[in-house]
Amino acid sequence: MNPSTEQTPAREQVRGELDLLITESVNEAYRDLDTWSTTDLVRAMNAEDQQVPQAVAAAEVEIAAAVDGVAERIANGGRLLYVGAGTPGRLGVLDASEIPPTFGVSPDLVVGVIAGGTVAIQHAVENAEDRADQGAADLEALGVGPKDAVVGIAASGRTPYVLGALQYAREAGAFTVAVSSNPGSTASSVAEVGIEVVVGPEFITGSTRLKAGTAQKLVLNMISTLAMIRLGKTYGNLMVDLQATNDKLRSRALRTVMLATGASAEVARTTLDTVQGSVKEAILVIKTGLAPAEARDLLARHGGRLRAAEQHAQA
Template sequence: MNWHVAGEQLGQLTTETVSEDFSQIDRLPTDELVALVNAQDATVAGAVATQLEPIARAVDLVVEALRAGGRLVYAGAGTAGRLGVLDASECPPTFNTDPSLVIGLIAGGPVALTTAVEGAEDDPAGSHAQLDELGIGEHDVVVGISASGRTPYAVGAVTEARRRGARTVGLSCNAGSALGAAADVAIEVVVGPEVVAGSTRLKSGTAQKLVCNMITTCSMVRLGKTYANLMVDVRASNEKLRDRAHRIVTAATGADADQVSRALETHGGRAKPAILALLTGWSPQQVDEALATADGSLRGALDEPSGTIPPPHDQGSGPRS
């Protein structure tokens, strides 16, 4: 077994540094230990703030890709891979996206979500079959995630995706990373040594989660998946989300509870067309045509010149707002 990675000084990476600042944590009482971890967590948002420019560039790449019929694909190992899968899995219920639109790949396959797959992260070609199965190409964006920025699986995924013509992003927690160098856009959130040395599920994981949140949320906002800050594309698949859909339509229209319930019932529980119908008085067909003309954007449907949108009914039409 190889106990040393020749030619690489992993111990010099910020994410692997053993900090004397935390050398007495096993002696601390619980309240002080919790306060220490919390204080370190509080530094993560500031570290992310240093990377807003490349994060914005990544968002623009994703918006361009999704508008062109492409996909966003995360690829990572261990905690990084699980965070990518988590972010991808939250897009369908939040933004009513098809599950094939945002995809998370993890080294070792789905079993690695709950069980460590030994050595999977060390294979630079480990993602190639996964990328091939997806048919990754020029309309897609692949985001490699690795706290160290040198995980062979993640670097290999970005390298192969770029070879296939896809746009690529490298998300890591070390500056000057191999992952960043392999990608079109490098996002390198340097959070410093972990409270438990090398445990990148801590600050590094939090940073990666924040960045993934920003990439998908900002992309979906740009694509018209919200109206103002309302989650109008929410998929009302359970009681909580049905109640949320009702509250969203109420907030957007000011209609009373019975009007909102009837509109949601008419439009199959979908908040976006229910809102448009209540604001305009249009028929279900007119609402669907208007949203299609505006590429699904409620804001766009309301702002389109009147000549390109079917006129509201003479009877019962409501004001635009």
């Protein structure tokens, strides 16, 4: 028998587990989709994707719990770490990569950990997801501890690498969250908070980079973005901690100061120059009349929370 097709007990067990997962089930409506017109394929796939926001809405309570837990750990000096294999791992790396320029934080604050290491971001690393011990080892190498929050992402909710990471994180005292697309997942039983975004069978059977991946992206957007809001990284819905590292972002910083204060472009630009480009400090200077050094000190005393600093100055 060909070794690649031999059914070992371990493979039989995995196959049996997959047979029970919604994410691996077959949508009978699409049995002959390879015979459809392109327009019909587009329409059908888009219709399937409409289910994702509703599935995310059904998990709002759990997502809110995750946001609060993550924000609390970061506020006390911890980090947010995403852990996944394949598509979930790449989505975690993507979300982590976007946080520093958006909210002006250190690249070490939100970390994406992917099975197989950085090479797996662009290339599949075979069998990497099967190593529960490696998931634990990767978090140990990063010094994960009680201050941190760890979000494990796995559509199936049973990926060994993710389970090993979550188990290690929980034993280390970290706040743990599992994001999956199957009800009653193993990952949810390991983590403190289980976010199960059940999107049903995929358009292409088992291709969880589709609806499940879209759901994961939405959930990660919520966790990181809303945690940053809780931490005072926005003023209303304005990005006031953005890092103006290119012309587009410098223009956005100027526009943000103008929107927040009603100041002219000239006043906003001049004030930004006096505070070394800090959007928060520029807004506080314009709205309160404080000197730049006073605005900087007041923000520091309020943990960088612009609204709290403004209210203190105007009290």
